[in-house]
Amino acid sequence: MEKNEHLNQAGSLIYEHYPEILNTVAASLDNEDTKRGLDHLLHIIEGRVFNGDRSLTYQGVKNAGYEKGKHDSACFQELVELFPYISEGIWNYISNINDDYVLTMDERLRLNKEVELTILHYNAGYTNGYASKVDNENNNFNQKLNELSVPIIKVDNNIGVCPLIGDIDSDRASVLMSKTLNNVSEEHIDYLILDLTGMGHVNELVAKYLFDIVNSMELIGTNIIFTGIHKQLAMTAISLNINLGDKKIYQTVADALKSINKST
Template sequence: MTILNHLLQQKETVVEEWLAYYGSLDDPYIFTLENSSRLMEETRLVLENLLNGMTGNQEEMAQFANEFGKAQFITALGISHILFHIHLLEKFILDYVEKSNSVNLNYQELYPFALKLHQIFSNFTQHLIEGYTFATEQTIQQKENQLIKNSTKLIWLAEYVFLLPLIGKITDDRAKQIIETALQEVCTQPLNYLIIDLSGIQLESQNISEYIHQFFSSLRLVGVTPIVTGIRPQLAKMMIHENLTDQKNIQVFPTLRQATKFLMKEKIATM
């Protein structure tokens, strides 16, 4: 009987002995469980997929580990507990095999089995971390998108005049999100002029001129005249290079105060 077949036949016993061993450890993880049923099910699932990996079905094992990592992100236990759990489980299985009293167990396979076991556990852990990392990045991205949405608010200045102050680092992703959110806001407000203040931004996108052009064009399509204030030298060079300052219906002012004075004069002149 091979070691792997022995483990397959003794799987339930392995799980039970693991629970007895793990329950004797001074680890806060075990005390977060109301009873051993969750840990038993978790161990059984991990063990089944590890054994699947050892029998050649590594793709299924990797998929399970990846999804398992994603699921652990949303629990209060944290990924560190799970990794510690799996590390102990690998050591426990080796100890279990060495202490096995089965006369049919082929001990000559022990060394290559230990190497194979470590390889599979490492592969499992890698996919587990990848799943956890993906879930973490998704959550961070969702929070950033919500922050951008909350910060991309139009401020009423006067009749048909609104202000959009942009602050912080402008990356490609944030530029796209700002344009989308701002256009949605514009379409819900009665305005003719939108003052876009850029004095507080930090450029991290090399495509900012393209995004500005896209934003300005979209604003004009919905009947809004963009007014730009607070342009810094770096952005000014980009806008000149792209001929953005030469386009019709775009006004550029050094400061927000000068822009508002211009609009006041425009209003008086049209009265």
């Protein structure tokens, strides 16, 4: 945007009346987080457009929006809905505070384009930042859920029960493998009952993970006992050439415990 007396005057008005413009745009807002979000964007517009700060590139505007969306997005939906009205609020205000100058249509279009592009780039960064935050929160939640959903319950000094509940995907199977291996070693578990009664569907990859876990635990001296194996898992084991005939398999955990007590 080329320097122009009228454009500079418009910029000066925005700079001088910045608090009033913010209050005009945010007049109906009760949410302080949303007001702070608007304040941040208006400062970006002020720096990029009205102060002529060309060191603040559009990528810089987008980065600023990204950081705001990633770290301070409690009012995401409300703030995004206000973005289209920010430009209108700016123009309404500067039109009302000074009648001594008139911008030509070309000048108005160029200034309006600069404001709109700044808002669009900020919005793109803000939305991506918020999406990144949500993804991180979901990943952290899923990780904690996986850790909680593969417990090993000690029923005796050297006997543990690991109930597998729900569908198991490859991520959860990976957590299961590392968690169970660590636990049976740390807790000195000699007998581990893998109760599969509540386990949902598993594909061949997950079934392979499961039996790899079993083999690994048997290698470190833990006796594995299966309970509640359903037909689908048995069929999958056959397709993987896994011999269940040499495994200890019982219908219920109670049956497995009786077998252990007899053998000891």
